[in-house]
Amino acid sequence: MQQPVQWGVLGAAKFARQFMAPAIHAADGARLAGLATSDAAKAEPFQQYCPDLTVYGSYDALLADPKIDAVYIPLPNHLHVEWSLKALDAGKHVLCEKPMAMSAPEFDALIEKRDQTGLLAAEAYMIVHHPQWQIVRQLIADGSIGKLVHVTGAFSFDNRADTGNIRNRAETGGGGLRDIGVYVIGSARFATGQEPVSVQSAIRWEDGIDAFTELRAQFPDFTYSSYVSIRMHPHQEMVFHGEGGVIRLTAPFNARVFGEARVELHRLGLEVQVTRFPGDDHYKLQVEAFCQSVRDGVNYPCPLEFSRGTQAMIDQVFEGAVAL
Structure with a gap:
């Protein structure tokens, strides 16, 4: 053993x-x-x-x-x-x-x-270990919503009262984009397997950190829009909109904490199929995947090359942003 x-x-x-x-x-x-x-x-x-x-x-x-x-x-x-x-x-x-x-x-x-x-x-990057994201990636690959046309994402919370939090300090690499922007960006890349062709963004700065960021991007086969904020009421959602259906995730990033993770598949005729994940712990699954890779040499689902790609898109957001 x-x-x-x-x-x-x-x-x-x-x-x-x-x-x-x-x-x-x-x-x-x-x-x-x-x-x-x-x-x-x-x-x-x-x-x-x-x-x-x-x-x-x-x-x-x-x-x-x-x-x-x-x-x-x-x-x-x-x-x-x-x-x-x-x-x-x-x-x-x-x-x-x-x-x-x-x-x-x-x-x-x-x-x-x-x-x-x-x-x-x-x-x-724990979300890729959650079965809801593996299902979403498979649904898109299988053509369950037809040709993917547009992806939207949102992630927000309000921590303005926690002035000592490292997320509110520029010198510790704070701000919303680095903290939670990785999710709206990385999840779209993970689910579709595509990289952005162009990126446009706008940032509301507050004491050297990005308090609100809105971005739009063109991927090879679809358009993309999202926002993140650390100064808004808590909310999170990802939507993949195709010619033949819609995939919606209700707790895509903080499953069980924000709420029950659900994948909604909206099809023609107003049919909605809902898959629920009441008990899956993506933190625990992440550790187990890591240990399997260490012990047995199993390929790790989120290599550094993937994370570098997400950071590259974040870099583009910062470099090209206009101030709000």
């Missing part, structure tokens, strides 16, 4: 505490073994469900422990590349929170280091 992959977490971030550390703890083939934090009090919530957790006083101390096989990195955006490279150099597989890099060219060093070490390195 194979031993589980021994995981360490760099930093006691809120997101790690609430979602990813519990997912690692619950995932088949994984064991939450270590947490690096200089504040012992921040480790206590993790130890409540993982009492045998080893707590390290520094990130370097965790990386130096040969018992740790893989690390999850939930640090502020501007630190992702630095610590991903350090972890790979230390012989650890890496799952790093998105955006893994601040620009597409930064992915090149990560890809080179991944290939050099033979380790698995990936962005924590």
Whole structure:
């Protein structure tokens, strides 16, 4: 029987505490073994469900422990590349929170280091592991909605009151586009397998961060429009509109948290087929897929090359944006 992959977490971030550390703890083939934090009090919530957790006083101390096989990195955006490279150099597989890099060219060093070490390195783009997205991709490929004509996306929440949040700070790579724009952009690329030909965008800036971004793009076979905001009422939706039908996702990005994940297939004659996913945990599925790749060499569904493509489109949005 194979031993589980021994995981360490760099930093006691809120997101790690609430979602990813519990997912690692619950995932088949994984064991939450270590947490690096200089504040012992921040480790206590993790130890409540993982009492045998080893707590390290520094990130370097965790990386130096040969018992740790893989690390999850939930640090502020501007630190992702630095610590991903350090972890790979230390012989650890890496799952790093998105955006893994601040620009597409930064992915090149990560890809080179991944290939050099033979380790698995990936962005924590969890939605591609959710069965709703695998179904959507298959429906489009099968022609279930005919020729795809237009894709629309939306993702918003309001965190203006949380002034200390790293998403509200330009120096930590904050803003809505890097935090949640990866979802409306990456999901369209994943579902269709296509890359944008041209991009137009408009941004409302607030203290150096993008508080609202609207974008339009031309893909080879369809047009695209979306918006993201960290200053609006919570909402998320993706719609794929074809000549013969419509696919609509009601909780495409935060399944179970925002609401029950549903894929609606609207066909001619006002027929609507609804597939529900009440219990699927894409964080847990992501960890399990990562562990399968580490242990058995199974191809990982979201390689760095895919994440680089999403970042390249984000770069285009920033470079060509007009101010609102």
